[in-house]
Amino acid sequence: MVKRGKKFFKVYLPGQSTQQLRIPPAFIKEFNGTIPSKSTIMNHGRRQWRVEMNMVGNNLYFQNGWHKFVGDNTLEYGDFLVFSYFGSSKFYVKIFGKSGCLKEVPIPTGKTTQKALTVFQENQTFKPRKSEERGKQIAIEENDGARKAATKFDSAYPFFQIVIKPSYSAEIKGCFLNIPFRFFKEYMEKGKENAVLHVSTKSWPVKVKIYQNRQARFSMGWAAFAKDNTLKAGDVCVFELIKRDDFVLKVSIVRG
Incomplete structure (x- = not known):
């Protein structure tokens, strides 16, 4: 399996990355042939999303669940995402805006309900x-x-x-x-x-x-x-x- 802490980055492009996100081919090799079908992505606000991983031809994508991740994190053209893999199908991502600074993200407390x-x-x-x-x-x-x-x-x-x-x-x-x-x-x-x-x-x-x-x-x-x-x-x-x-x-x- 992929070594813990292994990283890759992606630039968010709405026309290509809204419904699914392609994982770099070089990163796929790190799985040693055992690719998980489901993953958990956690942002720097500690919120988590369940996202399916699927092979399409020779490419690996985040698919079902990715669109919700995009919407919940208000991803915009040019946002820079740095993914770190921590084993057990879990990814941690930091999202940087076009300003180069870490973007603000929602931090649900679990105690209140938005109206x-x-x-x-x-x-x-x-x-x-x-x-x-x-x-x-x-x-x-x-x-x-x-x-x-x-x-x-x-x-x-x-x-x-x-x-x-x-x-x-x-x-x-x-x-x-x-x-x-x-x-x-x-x-x-x-x-x-x-x-x-x-x-x-x-x-x-x-x-x-x-x-x-x-x-x-x-x-x-x-x-x-x-x-x-x-x-x-x-x-x-x-x-x-x-x-x-x-x-x-x-x-x-x-x-x-």
């Missing part, structure tokens, strides 16, 4: 989920493909979901988006008026407005975000608060 909020309609009450499992969404009653798909979303970060209504979409140049006030109150620092919406390698600055009727919304900048991402009525946007101090939200879009 996921779902908004089906502009005037519908949104509720914290009841499940104690991190990132599980409350059930969606509507028989809608995008909404049903969104229930499978899982994250270690606080997050909420919005079903895009015509007034929010790019089709009519929607200029604002109402966001759950309870989410804003609990997770987003008062007094700040700016947020950043992040999709893949691109970012959009938006203004955050608070009204006396206990309503929060994204205003200036939302229209550009909706247009650039061609949001349409029926799409579902999942907003993860990946950097609380700077109001940075990673947005995943489930198309309707």
Whole structure:
């Protein structure tokens, strides 16, 4: 088997590394013909993921479970990953951003549950989920493909979901988006008026407005975000608060 502490590195490229990651061929030789089918990958925040390892032709890949690792660690173009093997199918990985510095990663405590909020309609009450499992969404009653798909979303970060209504979409140049006030109150620092919406390698600055009727919304900048991402009525946007101090939200879009 591979010697403990043996290392390899990979550069994250979204077009090639989102669904699977190829392990360097030179590293495969270290297994001496006994390649594990399952592995555990632990980041520098001590969180673990179960990821399958499969041979495709002469190449070895991290596959099932890798996509979740990518999402949970908000990997971006150019991120530098250093893997260390510690035996028993266990890998430890350090993730460095394009700045050259170690990236911040979620560190779940196991004692608290992130609150996921779902908004089906502009005037519908949104509720914290009841499940104690991190990132599980409350059930969606509507028989809608995008909404049903969104229930499978899982994250270690606080997050909420919005079903895009015509007034929010790019089709009519929607200029604002109402966001759950309870989410804003609990997770987003008062007094700040700016947020950043992040999709893949691109970012959009938006203004955050608070009204006396206990309503929060994204205003200036939302229209550009909706247009650039061609949001349409029926799409579902999942907003993860990946950097609380700077109001940075990673947005995943489930198309309707």
